[in-house]
Amino acid sequence: MSLTFYYAPMSTASTVHWSLEELGVPYEGVRVDLLDAADKKKKLGSVNANLKVPVLVHDGTAIFESAAIQIYLGETFGVEKGLFPAPGPKRGEALKWLVWANVTLGEANGRLMRHASERSPAELRSAPAAEQARNDLDAALRVFEDALGDKPYVLGREFSLVDCHLASFFQWLGFCGVDLKPYPKTNAWVARCNDRPANLRLMQES
Template identity: 45%
Template sequence: MSITFYYAPMSTSSITEAVLAELELDYQGVELDIDAGDTQSQSFLKINPNARVPVIIHDGVTIWESAAITLYLGETFGVEKALFPALGPSRGEAMKWVVWSNLNLADAAGKLAAQLSPEAPGAVQKGSQDFVAVELRRPEALVKAKADMHRCFAILNAALAQRRFLLNQYSIVDTHLFVLVAWALFMEWDLSAFPHVDAWFARCIARPVLGAMMSDDQ
């Protein structure tokens, strides 16, 4: 087995980093600097023409998009470790939450981050293709981003009302969403209106991998 992991600090690469750690997988890490233009280099564009991280290369096959990477690692390595469901309805539920988190929660968080001051915690890096120049920002965009975030957290809160974790027992689905929620908290998102998310987050942070990740971010 050979895994190469292309990542950048303070990016959605943290999702893949956490998943790899939970699955206890060895890999060769390649750190990129978004502000320095590393993800726009010709050498990296040959790996991912989308100019984004994370990317993994496993046994010669290149996989990009954090949701795809989580699902791939889960079905390849997670089932036998009881961190990802086997084929069946639970697998479908896992896929639902991972894809939803990227299409909805991550999108809303990214739009909120793009409206923050470049120096603010969690803000989009200036070298990112998602960066919005300050002179092009509009107050209504910030209002819309916050409304979308609230809607996503309400959905997540309702889902966790009767469950300790998203699939009842902890899985890398929780790992994936945990990093996105942690990003929101880094942007000072208030969880007081979402008590079930708050309690779930506390249960997740008790995991050694996720607890260490949060300690490193302090």
């Protein structure tokens, strides 16, 4: 069995990196310098034509898109390790939140950054578009806060790869300056997840 993981620190790959560490499966990491076009082409050219991380190559098959990789890891290794639900309604709930992180939460924050961040090119910045994105992000954060309720983890009592994925997205939101104080349950859940040894190990390495 061979697993090769293409990643860059502080990127979408961090979500998958966290899951790999939680699972404790052996893998080879290939670090990619996203600011170096030649390095991206050399390392990613044959495994992801989009030239983006993360990519996971399992026994010669390349998988890209972080949500797809998380689902794959969950199904392939996570069920037996108690980190992903077996097929059934709970599995459906896991898929729902994994996809939501990318296409709803992440999309709104990405749009907000594009239209409001000082790191975004001036010609892409727009106050009305930023306001719309901020409203969409707030709506998503409210949905998550209400869904979390009094559960310690997204799927209930047990920590799962879904928590790795979402908490990693929330780390990105924090890095972007999104204030989670209005969402105390989310805030406490992020802190609980961030305290996991696997995450602390990765934080030290990057």
